[in-house]
Amino acid sequence: MSHTAEAMTIVDTDQLAVGLSHTAGRCLASGLDPDAYRGVLSACFALAQRPWRGTSAQWRDDQQMFGEVEELHTAITAQIGLIDRYTDTVSTRLAAELAKDEDDRNTALIADCKQALRILHEARPQFEALAAMLATVHDDTRDTYQAAYALVDQGRVMPYDGRFVAGQNP
Numbered sequence: 001m002s003h004t005a006e007a008m009t010i011v012d013t014d015q016l017a018v019g020l021s022h023t024a025g026r027c028l029a030s031g032l033d034p035d036a037y038r039g040v041l042s043a044c045f046a047l048a049q050r051p052w053r054g055t056s057a058q059w060r061d062d063q064q065m066f067g068e069v070e071e072l073h074t075a076i077t078a079q080i081g082l083i084d085r086y087t088d089t090v091s092t093r094l095a096a097e098l099a100k101d102e103d104d105r106n107t108a109l110i111a112d113c114k115q116a117l118r119i120l121h122e123a124r125p126q127f128e129a130l131a132a133m134l135a136t137v138h139d140d141t142r143d144t145y146q147a148a149y150a151l152v153d154q155g156r157v158m159p160y161d162g163r164f165v166a167g168q169n170p
Contacts, residue, residue, distance in 0.1 A: 025052030
């Protein structure tokens with residue numbers, strides 16, 4: 001596989017976009033205020049994805065949502081690590097090829113390495129931005145539902161297990 005093809009595989013965001021879309025869909029299905037999961041929505045839109053509007057299941061609780069967002073964040077940071085490692089690999093390969101006598105250089109390999117490095121260098125900031133977007137979700141949720149969290153943190157509960165807020169009290 002060429003270095004360019006490998007770089008394209010590393011920076012592919014298709015699976016990540018689907019995961020973000022489903023996460024946003026579950027937030028939507030749960031009836032969360034969009035401000036609470038603004039980072040997930042921003043990441044979706046950055047990848048030109050819309051929140052999944054199919055039969056997304058509601059979140060069981062905020063910890064389940066935070067866990068899913070953390071898994072996505074971990075996947076993104078892992079891809080950043082892959083980008084960095086492969087950038088080092090390709091840079092080393094390019095330097096070795098350029099160190100050869102001009103007559104012995106493989107020009108196709110040099111062009112391939114340069115193209116792969118361009119792809120990797122262009123993609124890394126996008127992944128950093130996605131990670132930063134997801135890093136805001138926990139605080140955004142707590143800020144959006146500050147009064148409810150304060151009540152729970154004090155060991156109290158919402159009237160009628162929270163159904164009071166939605167007007168569904170018995």
